[in-house]
Amino acid sequence: MENPVIYIDIEKELITPSGKMNLIFKSEIASGELLALFGASGEGKTTLLRMLAGLTKPDKGIIKYGEKVWFDSDKGIHVAAQNRNIGFMFQDYALFPNMTIEGNIRFAQTIPDEEMVDQLLELFGLTGFRKQKPDKLSGGQKQRVALARALARKPDILLLDEPFSSLDYKMRLSIQKEIKKAYQFKQTTMIIVSHDPAEILRLAERIICIEDGAIVRTGTPKEVFADYEIITFE
Numbered sequence: 001m002e003n004p005v006i007y008i009d010i011e012k013e014l015i016t017p018s019g020k021m022n023l024i025f026k027s028e029i030a031s032g033e034l035l036a037l038f039g040a041s042g043e044g045k046t047t048l049l050r051m052l053a054g055l056t057k058p059d060k061g062i063i064k065y066g067e068k069v070w071f072d073s074d075k076g077i078h079v080a081a082q083n084r085n086i087g088f089m090f091q092d093y094a095l096f097p098n099m100t101i102e103g104n105i106r107f108a109q110t111i112p113d114e115e116m117v118d119q120l121l122e123l124f125g126l127t128g129f130r131k132q133k134p135d136k137l138s139g140g141q142k143q144r145v146a147l148a149r150a151l152a153r154k155p156d157i158l159l160l161d162e163p164f165s166s167l168d169y170k171m172r173l174s175i176q177k178e179i180k181k182a183y184q185f186k187q188t189t190m191i192i193v194s195h196d197p198a199e200i201l202r203l204a205e206r207i208i209c210i211e212d213g214a215i216v217r218t219g220t221p222k223e224v225f226a227d228y229e230i231i232t233f234e
């Protein structure tokens with residue numbers, strides 16, 4: 001069954017180091033779409049994901065998931081994060097320090113599924129660490145656990161904020177490939193924040209560029225990056 005379309009039409013005043021900036025975002029995100037958000041630091045990409053996840057309230061507007069209204073400022077509706085079935089991994093993710101790696105992944109599941117825990121550990125190259133505590137792991141390994149945890153709850157929507165930043169090139173490529181495979185297959189809608197055009201070209205079907213708090217461009221990554229000479233198309 002297809003996931004519903006996400007409809008976002010919101011405004012939020014951001015308090016930035018250089019003053020106030022109004023973030024205005026209106027878009028429809030299709031079911032099963034792999035969308036990248038691209039923009040300079042401080043443009044509000046993380047805040048946008050947080051609003052979609054229900055962790056930050058927009059000042060005004062509407063967020064809908066199919067027929068379900070998740071946010072409506074006029075009607076005073078704000079559905080809590082735990083009722084949106086969104087998997088997310090933000091830059092400031094924290095693992096539970098007293099739980100093992102497998103425990104961290106298991107804890108994220110809404111319905112217990114040991115086979116999936118094993119698959120995720122395998123997919124992210126973590127099987128050998130499953131009984132370890134997070135403090136024994138490197139930054140890249142911790143990031144992989146956080147990614148596995150975001151996937152573990154079988155979310156309808158997956159929000160990834162710079163999810164591969166601590167991974168080495170080889171691991172980056174292999175995990176990008178696996179994520180793309182697994183989630184296109186399941187038709188999970190995925191929104192990824194990335195500063196890396198090559199990564200966006202590899203992963204995303206559509207890109208939305210944000211500048212000064214507004215959408216300035218949208219299209220396929222090839223269309224949008226066509227002007228950038230530095231990019232090598234694969």
Ligand SMILES: Nc1ncnc2c1ncn2[C@@H]1O[C@H](COP(=O)(O)OP(=O)(O)OP(=O)(O)O)[C@@H](O)[C@H]1O
Nearest residue numbers: 013014015016017040041042043044045046047056
């Ligand atoms: N709830 C909030 N209310 C008002 N301003 C906020 C709120 N949350 C974040 N901001 C501000 O909005 C600005 C944009 O932050 P955000 O983290 O969304 O940007 P970003 O595009 O994700 O940047 P980066 O690429 O560096 O992660 C920052 O200056 C931040 O201080």
